[in-house]
Amino acid sequence: METVRLGIIGCGGMGRYHGRRIIQTVPEAEIVALADPNADNLAQFITEVFPQGKQPEATFADYRAMLEAVELDGVIIISPHAHHFQQVMDSIDAGCHVLVEKPMVTRTEDAQAMIAHGRKHDRIISVAFPGPFTREFTYIREVIARGELGEIYLVTGVCAQDWISNVRGTWRTELALSGGGNLYDSGAHMFNAMLYLTGLSVTDVFAFIDNKDQEVDMIASVALRFTKGALGTATVSGDATVMEQGIYIQGTKGSIKTSIYGGELEHWNGKERVKYPVVPITTTLQQNFVDCIKGRDTTPSPPILGLRQARLMDAIYESARRGSMIRVMTDEE
Structure with missing residues (x-):
C-alpha cells in the first residue's frame, strides 16, 4: 500500500x-x-x-x-x-x-x-479525542505511570463555554441526534482526560443536571469516586460568558494541571514546580490513523476509551434522573 x-x-x-x-x-x-x-x-x-x-x-x-x-x-x-x-x-x-x-x-x-x-x-x-495524541497527555501518562505523583487521590475537571450560542438550532441540541448536551459534546474531552490521564476507572457517580429550558443538558455538576479510593468532581456549563476549562490531578507526591485538549502543562513535584518539563514528540491523530493503517503504529485512543465514556455517561444521566448515586461498571467486571 x-x-x-x-x-x-x-x-x-x-x-x-x-x-x-x-x-x-x-x-x-x-x-x-x-x-x-x-x-x-x-x-x-x-x-x-x-x-x-x-x-x-x-x-x-x-x-x-x-x-x-x-x-x-x-x-x-x-x-x-x-x-x-x-x-x-x-x-x-x-x-x-x-x-x-x-x-x-x-x-x-x-x-x-x-x-x-x-x-x-x-x-x-x-x-478522535485530540488529547491522547498530544505531547502533554503523553508526558502526564508517563509521569503517573512512573509513580512520580504518588497515589492519586483527587481528580477534578471543568468545562465551561458559551456553547449554546454556537450550536443553538443545530443537531447538537436535538437529543435524538446528539445523545446529550454539552456533557456529551465538549464535556466528552474533559471526562476522557480524567480517565485517560490517571488510568483510573470511575466506580460511582452522583450527578445534578439542569437543561435550562433546552432539550439537552446545559449545566451539570458530577461527584465521582474512582478506583483506588480517589475522589473527583466534574463541572460543565454550556451557557458561560467565557471559556474556562482544565484538569487538575493531585497525588501524594505532586500535582498536575492541563487542558482538557492537551497543549498546556503545569507539573508540581511536591511544592516545587517543574520549570522545563521534557515532553515527548507525538504525531497528530490524522497522521497516526494513516500510520496505523500502514501497520507502523498503534492508536493511543482505542475504542475502549469510547466504551468507558459511554458507561460513565449512561451512569451520569441515570443518576440525574433518579436523584441518587449510581454504580459504574469498570473494565475489570
Whole structure:
C-alpha cells in the first residue's frame, strides 16, 4: 500500500477541519470520496479543503453508496453522534479502518458491539479525542505511570463555554441526534482526560443536571469516586460568558494541571514546580490513523476509551434522573 485512500462521512465544520489536516500534513493519504446528505456541505468541503481545481473521485448523499462504490482503506466519521455506531459498523463491513469523532457512541451496548465487530474483522477503530495524541497527555501518562505523583487521590475537571450560542438550532441540541448536551459534546474531552490521564476507572457517580429550558443538558455538576479510593468532581456549563476549562490531578507526591485538549502543562513535584518539563514528540491523530493503517503504529485512543465514556455517561444521566448515586461498571467486571 502506497497512498492510503480515505473517505469522509460528514462534511460539516469538523469534517472540513479533518480534511484540511489530512491534505496539508499527511502526504501519504488522499481523500478520494465524500459523503454528506447536505449538498451545500459537500460543495463547501471541496471549495475550502481541496487545492484549487482538485476534486475528489466521487461525492455521495448516502455514505452507504460511497462504501459500496469506492475502494477505500479507511474512513473518517464526523457526523451527528447518534449516527456513529451504524456508520462505523457499516464501514468495517466494507473492509475499512475507522477514525470516528468523539463521542464514539451514545450507548454502552453500542460500544461493546462496535469493539467486538472491529476485533472480528481485524479493523482499526481510533477515537478522535485530540488529547491522547498530544505531547502533554503523553508526558502526564508517563509521569503517573512512573509513580512520580504518588497515589492519586483527587481528580477534578471543568468545562465551561458559551456553547449554546454556537450550536443553538443545530443537531447538537436535538437529543435524538446528539445523545446529550454539552456533557456529551465538549464535556466528552474533559471526562476522557480524567480517565485517560490517571488510568483510573470511575466506580460511582452522583450527578445534578439542569437543561435550562433546552432539550439537552446545559449545566451539570458530577461527584465521582474512582478506583483506588480517589475522589473527583466534574463541572460543565454550556451557557458561560467565557471559556474556562482544565484538569487538575493531585497525588501524594505532586500535582498536575492541563487542558482538557492537551497543549498546556503545569507539573508540581511536591511544592516545587517543574520549570522545563521534557515532553515527548507525538504525531497528530490524522497522521497516526494513516500510520496505523500502514501497520507502523498503534492508536493511543482505542475504542475502549469510547466504551468507558459511554458507561460513565449512561451512569451520569441515570443518576440525574433518579436523584441518587449510581454504580459504574469498570473494565475489570
